[in-house]
Amino acid sequence: MREYWVLSKLQLSSLFGINKILHMKNSPDKKQAKRSVYGLLAMVLALGYVSVFYSLTLASAFAQIGMLPTLLGMMAFATTMLIFMFSVFETKGVLFGFGDYDIVMSWPVGVRTVAASRVTSMYAYNFIYAALLLIPAGVIYAGMAHPEWWYYPLFILMTLLIPALPTIIGAMLGTVLTVATAKMKKRNIVNILGQMALVLAIMFFSFRMNTSITDPSSIQGSANAMQALVERAYPPAAWFQSALTNGSVFGVIGMFMLFAASISLLLLFIGKNFVAINSRIKSTPTGGTFVMRAQVRSGKVRALFRNELKRYFSSSLYVVNTAFGYVMLLAAGVFCLVRPGLIAEAFSIPELSAARSVIPFVLGWIVSMGATTASAISMEGKTLWIVKSMPVSARDWLTGKLMVSLALAVPAIFIGCTMVAAGTGADAMEWFWMYVVPLSYAVAFGVFGLWLNIRMPKLDWQGEAEVVKQSASVMVCVFAGMGAGAVPAVIAGLTQSPWVQPGTVIVMLMLALWMWHSLVKSGERKLLQLN
């Protein structure tokens, strides 16, 4: 048990680099690390705010029809889906194949203890997501329903228990995917496709749920359908709800049993296969015997671009987290093409007539999520010395990274936006803005990602998830994209002014130019400061 606490403490102390900041002597490094932590905290607060807004909207709707308790079941279900999805992605890196595996395994500590400490680490990450979604819902529920005193301690307990099952199912699925593909030559492609399919399935499921609740014709019917869906699709969410709202002993016992069974099963499974799985992950297949032939020569920027592109596609986590925006864009395009009647019908509703002018900004927001640059510098990690020691200017280095982001964005925009424009029956001007607005977002957020990442780098990572999913620059970039999409969309929707689109494009490009100029000007100095 002592070893378990020591190992868990070691991993938890590295969460968000807190221990590093506490013991850092170098003041510029400390300042940089603090900036990242403040950025993360700001984003947690901002996400918390969104969560509060979402819960409040749901709570008001449910309260009107006397179904306020459904809020807790709904949010427990949403939390479960989110944790499940993240657990699949985090399996490789947090649970297996982590950077300090060799040294940890060389210590006189049992395999199960090491596995338990890794599960704790994963649980800690997942608990943050659970807290972000459930605490606002719980507080809002308490404010509106005025429950008895036992609600509060029980709520804390239930929130601690809720990540158990999605963590184990996600970890199991992630393990299967990782192990099954470990020996494949094209394992990254298979992993990427598998994870994309999973996210799309979850989104499709969530979309169907949201469609039913936002149907204005019958809120009562939708709410009942949702309650039934939560109970049917994921009974533990209903147990969570009944335990907190009715004091159901069955719900409390159910959650406890589920927690104990899930964690025991996960520890049993992982403890038994921990070394075998890690060995399989770490043993990369070798290439064929190399025979020397004439090598192809290329220019400096092209070489940097090619290297960056290879780095990008070498990480399924990196691809899934960034290219997902483009997959959504293509999916939206296909939907618009396949169901043009539904789109036309929606636009014929007077309340939605303004929605046409909003489309380019929604597309822009989706494109902003695809910026690979927000983590591109951090992804260099321990290999940063290579580019720093080479005769490469910061401008060339950053150009290579920006080119990857644009190389992914531009084709996706042309294909996706063409389909959206065709499916929505856009006129010539609308076609034009549906290309130009998202393209300006691609450029602006490509540069913005670099601008952020060089200021909030995370180079001492042990697993890619720390950079791609949990780093400050990524969270700030994603959140800024939401804002950059929402603000002009609201203005365009309210004013119907034809100047919002060109105005937004100009602002985006001006910002991109300013940030690029700043990057190039201070790039050498900032690159030298990166350690």
Next chain:
Amino acid sequence: MLTIEHLVKSYGGDVKAVDDLSIHVCPGDIYGFIGHNGAGKTTTLRAIAGILSFDSGSIRINGRSITDDPIGCKKDMAYIPDNPDLYEHLTGIQYLNFVADIYGVSGADRDARIKRYADAFEMTPRLNDLIGSCSHGMKQKIAVISALIHAPKLLLLDEPFVGLDPKASHTLKEFMKELCERGSAIFFSTHVLEVAEKLCNKIAIIKQGKLIAAGDMDTVKGDESLETLFLELTDHA
């Protein structure tokens, strides 16, 4: 080839990692740099390589300042750190081509050099493997080949023999001598004093960031062995 004047570097606080260090490396020199762990060797090498900023002093490579013209300086040199963290997503040959592209090595030169160095280090058949699947020693060999691929005028090596098998160590020493015979210079850190004594024509000893001895090997060590001198100086200086 390399002139360091009054170099000072601190990592915050009062302690200086490198304190008023001055060294002059000429073409043809194999210059060894020795000292205890934490004495300031890696900090000095990283500052010369243009990877680390420093507080004061100057570093000039082939007459150019690393502060004012980092790209020009880096074109003339190659650096291998103590731990060969290379791009694990690339195969060995892809990494070597990447380095050759960055340094603008011509097609004919790169083919000839890759073949020569990879054969000598017995790495040719393994160049199609991902670097991520290579052992520490193999990564070190790839790092060495990548450093030699553009025939640098100044080669900076931080503990280059760590992880290399005896044959590869011997091969590296031969290439180091050959490079210097062609007019290049090598500045490298090592803890293996026997290697430094046999290989280097000049030596510098650093203790707690300060240079305590530097110059021609024979003049610095006199009749003593390098090990004896090192222990005397670092224990009592």
